[in-house]
Amino acid sequence: MSNGRHLKKGSPTPDVPEDGILRLYSMRFCPFAQRVHLVLDAKQIPYHTIYINLTEKPDWLYDINPQGKVPALELVRETGPPVLTESLLICEYLDEQYPLRPLYPRDPLKKVQEKLLIERFGAVLGAFFRASDGGDIEPFWCGLDIYEQELSLRGTDFFGGEQTGILDYMIWPWCERLELLKLQRGDDYNYDELRFTHLTKWLERMKRDVAVQAFYMEAEVQAEFLRTRSEGNPNYDLLVKADV
Amino acid sequence: MSNGRHLKKGSPTPDVPEDGILRLYSMRFCPFAQRVHLVLDAKQIPYHTIYINLTEKPDWLYDINPQGKVPALELVRETGPPVLTESLLICEYLDEQYPLRPLYPRDPLKKVQEKLLIERFGAVLGAFFRASDGGDIEPFWCGLDIYEQELSLRGTDFFGGEQTGILDYMIWPWCERLELLKLQRGDDYNYDELRFTHLTKWLERMKRDVAVQAFYMEAEVQAEFLRTRSEGNPNYDLLVKADV
Numbered sequence: 001m002s003n004g005r006h007l008k009k010g011s012p013t014p015d016v017p018e019d020g021i022l023r024l025y026s027m028r029f030c031p032f033a034q035r036v037h038l039v040l041d042a043k044q045i046p047y048h049t050i051y052i053n054l055t056e057k058p059d060w061l062y063d064i065n066p067q068g069k070v071p072a073l074e075l076v077r078e079t080g081p082p083v084l085t086e087s088l089l090i091c092e093y094l095d096e097q098y099p100l101r102p103l104y105p106r107d108p109l110k111k112v113q114e115k116l117l118i119e120r121f122g123a124v125l126g127a128f129f130r131a132s133d134g135g136d137i138e139p140f141w142c143g144l145d146i147y148e149q150e151l152s153l154r155g156t157d158f159f160g161g162e163q164t165g166i167l168d169y170m171i172w173p174w175c176e177r178l179e180l181l182k183l184q185r186g187d188d189y190n191y192d193e194l195r196f197t198h199l200t201k202w203l204e205r206m207k208r209d210v211a212v213q214a215f216y217m218e219a220e221v222q223a224e225f226l227r228t229r230s231e232g233n234p235n236y237d238l239l240v241k242a243d244v
Numbered sequence: 245m246s247n248g249r250h251l252k253k254g255s256p257t258p259d260v261p262e263d264g265i266l267r268l269y270s271m272r273f274c275p276f277a278q279r280v281h282l283v284l285d286a287k288q289i290p291y292h293t294i295y296i297n298l299t300e301k302p303d304w305l306y307d308i309n310p311q312g313k314v315p316a317l318e319l320v321r322e323t324g325p326p327v328l329t330e331s332l333l334i335c336e337y338l339d340e341q342y343p344l345r346p347l348y349p350r351d352p353l354k355k356v357q358e359k360l361l362i363e364r365f366g367a368v369l370g371a372f373f374r375a376s377d378g379g380d381i382e383p384f385w386c387g388l389d390i391y392e393q394e395l396s397l398r399g400t401d402f403f404g405g406e407q408t409g410i411l412d413y414m415i416w417p418w419c420e421r422l423e424l425l426k427l428q429r430g431d432d433y434n435y436d437e438l439r440f441t442h443l444t445k446w447l448e449r450m451k452r453d454v455a456v457q458a459f460y461m462e463a464e465v466q467a468e469f470l471r472t473r474s475e476g477n478p479n480y481d482l483l484v485k486a487d488v
Contacts, residue, residue, distance in 0.1 A: 075353070085360065086360065089360060089363065090356075093353070093355075093356040096355070096356075097352040108337055108340035109326065111340070112328055112337040113326065115330075115336075116330065116333060119330055119333065
């Protein structure tokens, strides 16, 4: 495996044990990959992580997954083996294939309503990226209003009810990055606790969630990664400890 | 109801019977709406269609569905009533809620593989629109190569097997429009029956499918609609017969 290091062009095929355990091709700073980590961790499904340098992808990645996409989940126990891509589709598959600790509602109507709220978050994360890039932040807050209102309507600790569900995890990566926005924008960061009373409490609850903690990253590290990336030389291995 | 006529701004709320039957807000020339019609028709689920003039949407549409999106499915029997949007999510909901004549595979792996092929068709339909708009047609053929190869691998009459499945219906609207491309591009239309041997036979089989026939439209009518639209005055009601 990669010991947290992001494998790049020229690196040998990773030495992953042939133990039948799922293999997740990921990138430590990717919010879409984070979705898959959250679901795997929340459901306590064992998996190996192979981190990929997305700027200089290793050639063997294309043998495993011709599109070279990350996140990708390799189902080593299945014939092929098949490799799944698209964070939302991977998460849905995991929830169906591993029914313990279900994250999606079983009722078709409730399920599609969660999916619509996840789908709609696509616009919010677009607004997040623009705000993080120095653009207007208000469209991002307007996007979050929908989720503030929804959580208020539900009257529960989490979108999933008394415990986290799929909507909590699918929107979390960008909510975790509120601290990053704060750091990036300084005085221009105008998060309003009165506007987001329910989300504010939810953020604190989420930070105590075991799956969230397992992949949590300090805003300073995220910011440093983005800084190196904007300079054209992304440092994927900021969190890798030097070999002893 | 609208008797096939597309209701526009200023039109009264449609007079739909209060019979508990699903209501589909649609547009006759929209390939995304067509997906929902195909699934409803294939599964023989009764529904009322309310056609919407998308250029001048009626105000009451926003009362039913604040985003004003089409296709939208109103579940009149449920409390709210909820209104679902996004063609793929509506179709998935219908397949789960109405289990007769299932269109998605039940096995989670086979199911996610169909969804990935549907997701990937997003690039193909993008290439279709560009080809239909006079752009290079080869990217569209390259996109179709994936489905030709897949059908060849499966060795079945339809993507769904011996009968149509979800993938057949989700890609159909753009495949039906091959005739439109032919009409639009004239001598520049280079569909290759040798390149698409399996898809060519599949197209003929699909044209005999009852659900496909129920919403089938001649290329000349599609072309005429696009012509009126490009002139800034889309004629949504080309298929509406004059009142007798």
